[in-house]
Amino acid sequence: MRFNEMIKELEQEFVYEVKNTNEIYVTLDKSSVIDVVSDMISKYKLHFVAQFCVENHDGFTINIVLSNRRNGYYVILRYTTGNEVISLESIIHQASLFEREIVDLFRLSIHGSSDNRNLVKHEIWQANVYPLRKNFKFKEKVSAKYEIPEYRFKEIRVDGAHQIPVGPVHAGIIEPGHFRFSVIGEDIKNLEIRLMYKHRGVENLCKNVIAENLNLVFERIAGESSVAYNEAYALLVEKILGIEVTREAKIVRTILLELERIYNFLDDIAGICVDVGYSYPAKKYSYLSEQIHQLCEKISGNRLLRNSIVPGGINIAITPEKLSAILETIKSVNNRFEGIVDMTMNSVPFLDRVEITGVVDNEIAEKLILTGVVGRASRIRYDVRHSFPYEMYGEIKKSINVETIGGVFERYKLKIAEIREAFNLSSQIKHVNKRKININLPENKEAFISVETVKGELLVYVRTGKDNKFDRIYFKTPSFTNWNGLTYAVLGEIVPDFPLCNKSFNMSYSENDR
Amino acid sequence: MGILKDRIKYGSETIKDPIYFNKFSYGRIEVDENKCTLCKKCIDMCPINAISVMDKKIFIDNKGCIFCGNCLSTCEYGALVNTHDYKMAEFGQLGEESREKIYKKFNRSLVLRSVDTGSCNACMLELSATTNNFYAISRYGITFAASPRHADGIVVTGPVPLNIKDALLRTYYAMPEPRLVIAVGACAYDGGIFKDKYAVERLDKILPVDLYIPGCPPSPQAIIYGVLKLMQRI
Numbered sequence: 194m195r196f197n198e199m200i201k202e203l204e205q206e207f208v209y210e211v212k213n214t215n216e217i218y219v220t221l222d223k224s225s226v227i228d229v230v231s232d233m234i235s236k237y238k239l240h241f242v243a244q245f246c247v248e249n250h251d252g253f254t255i256n257i258v259l260s261n262r263r264n265g266y267y268v269i270l271r272y273t274t275g276n277e278v279i280s281l282e283s284i285i286h287q288a289s290l291f292e293r294e295i296v297d298l299f300r301l302s303i304h305g306s307s308d309n310r311n312l313v314k315h316e317i318w319q320a321n322v323y324p325l326r327k328n329f330k331f332k333e334k335v336s337a338k339y340e341i342p343e344y345r346f347k348e349i350r351v352d353g354a355h356q357i358p359v360g361p362v363h364a365g366i367i368e369p370g371h372f373r374f375s376v377i378g379e380d381i382k383n384l385e386i387r388l389m390y391k392h393r394g395v396e397n398l399c400k401n402v403i404a405e406n407l408n409l410v411f412e413r414i415a416g417e418s419s420v421a422y423n424e425a426y427a428l429l430v431e432k433i434l435g436i437e438v439t440r441e442a443k444i445v446r447t448i449l450l451e452l453e454r455i456y457n458f459l460d461d462i463a464g465i466c467v468d469v470g471y472s473y474p475a476k477k478y479s480y481l482s483e484q485i486h487q488l489c490e491k492i493s494g495n496r497l498l499r500n501s502i503v504p505g506g507i508n509i510a511i512t513p514e515k516l517s518a519i520l521e522t523i524k525s526v527n528n529r530f531e532g533i534v535d536m537t538m539n540s541v542p543f544l545d546r547v548e549i550t551g552v553v554d555n556e557i558a559e560k561l562i563l564t565g566v567v568g569r570a571s572r573i574r575y576d577v578r579h580s581f582p583y584e585m586y587g588e589i590k591k592s593i594n595v596e597t598i599g600g601v602f603e604r605y606k607l608k609i610a611e612i613r614e615a616f617n618l619s620s621q622i623k624h625v626n627k628r629k630i631n632i633n634l635p636e637n638k639e640a641f642i643s644v645e646t647v648k649g650e651l652l653v654y655v656r657t658g659k660d661n662k663f664d665r666i667y668f669k670t671p672s673f674t675n676w677n678g679l680t681y682a683v684l685g686e687i688v689p690d691f692p693l694c695n696k697s698f699n700m701s702y703s704e705n706d707r
Numbered sequence: 708m709g710i711l712k713d714r715i716k717y718g719s720e721t722i723k724d725p726i727y728f729n730k731f732s733y734g735r736i737e738v739d740e741n742k743c744t745l746c747k748k749c750i751d752m753c754p755i756n757a758i759s760v761m762d763k764k765i766f767i768d769n770k771g772c773i774f775c776g777n778c779l780s781t782c783e784y785g786a787l788v789n790t791h792d793y794k795m796a797e798f799g800q801l802g803e804e805s806r807e808k809i810y811k812k813f814n815r816s817l818v819l820r821s822v823d824t825g826s827c828n829a830c831m832l833e834l835s836a837t838t839n840n841f842y843a844i845s846r847y848g849i850t851f852a853a854s855p856r857h858a859d860g861i862v863v864t865g866p867v868p869l870n871i872k873d874a875l876l877r878t879y880y881a882m883p884e885p886r887l888v889i890a891v892g893a894c895a896y897d898g899g900i901f902k903d904k905y906a907v908e909r910l911d912k913i914l915p916v917d918l919y920i921p922g923c924p925p926s927p928q929a930i931i932y933g934v935l936k937l938m939q940r941i
Contacts, residue, residue: 315869329905334905334907362822365821365853366821368823391868392869392870393904393906394907398900398903401903402754413829413900415828416826416830417832460832479836483839487731490729494731496833497829499923500776529717
């Protein structure tokens, strides 16, 4: 349904407000929430994106964000509440995840949910701290409990079943998280993933950093998606201030975003090859990724392209030498890349391991709202670059790469397709100068932005406050919902296939935990 | 067969000396005292307060610096210079002492265990990049073990959030003695950009740190240099 038609429909029943051209804010009554949400999803074909809480001086506002993927707009349903969140568990499978987060950080209770366990706050946390509340002072530290109660995992306890705990400190050079497998014979029957070991409190920090320096915090939420997070921040500020950047700057930004995609996906597919035990392509893929990293260092002075996108423009000058370096490297890496892809595609032992392994059905993927490559491997036709085009994507992103079966091999193929696409996009670059602006935020403005990071859809909400700072920043990171996809992918697989499935998802712990 | 052909066609894709001078890298930021007028604009600009005045001179704490480069572009007098020198690794409290111990006990090799506490994953990316065949850190006898029982030291990245503290301590005490702690990145020194957050502690308040490798994230070259310095190989 188009934006205008949607507004006409809403006019008859609801109080609404339109902001920033593509955001419709609908105010609801607490009692009608479940009916309206299920109506919106079934009747108007909107997709659930996130649910979060904002504290006002007279209570809490719960925001339920829905989006129209075809025409690119958001519908935000909001209701005010004193002490409880209405559980949407009956309509949206993953809703309890969002609700548990709200409860942990804001001291509300969930009304009508089956899962009331803590999510963010592990057992070690002192009782009764709610770090996103306004009365929680900045720089205050949370202390640990002396006696730590036990956490009950969901386990299958029957004859012949056994439990395998893995983590939080893993065997490789990866981030921390706990996996609890229930295994009967060789097959995995259940997997529970426990995360939030890295919870540092980014949302609280963001409120207390001035707008000029905030891009530095954004890019340190997830190191591998530094550029995408930075881009999200730049787009948000530009949306609030109503500025448009030059076409040249847009081209450079697009290319930086695609470079990031290239090195991440090269690392991912290298990881898949390692876990299969096919080391030659793995080493070569990571060698190519190293070359891209060195190219990034040449253009921006940082191997992860940090601090190169700023609100109002870009923070690096693209000189003719840098230009030719980009084109040369991309060309040589591209040639080499195709040869190695052929090598893997012609290897029977490799295909035998990856084909029909770790399958997530389309039905389950829809239910879990998987996004990014993981979602597209399971036939979810959604790419933020296509639905909410930013920078140059409106012109150049004409199609979405989709696969049907949803296994490791499909994710492998999609990542390769994305790399090829990124190579094609990087031939348009031009000479561009540095440009930076001073940020002066107006008070009490709101905005949403979506960006396609390497992991999937990132949604950021901001509300501006006093003194050039933000009052509330909320991140719905792609990994937050995608992690649960892994628990379905491994069901029925053997334990040695778990690393393979994990690597094909390759979700970020850091952005999930924040 | 494909592998053989590829190997013959492209030869060995590595580098003889990984710690070469890299003119594109970010590195130690130095103050030119002749040009500096002590206007202190860079101090206001620094997002993590790594710049201070000491004895009427601008002092930059490299270990805490996140190398965002904002101070470089703020300085009107061009007094701050990026030297591209990534060789910034420094010993911690017990550094010199453990250096001797390492030389006696482990002699030529070092087995490390990586523990990510609260990093943004950038340090982990660079740490795993040291093992790719361009840098190939294993040529120096440095390898990453899967279990702390097999390790001589841990590499910690990131500040220490409350939720992971217990796991970090258990990993540390699972290692046989003498055991080393290497802190990689600005966050592992004082929390970096995350230092004011509610659930974060400094690493050096929890464990004795032997070596700091500054950077945000430190490049693979910086990491290799740091570890070699600790092993008395440089």
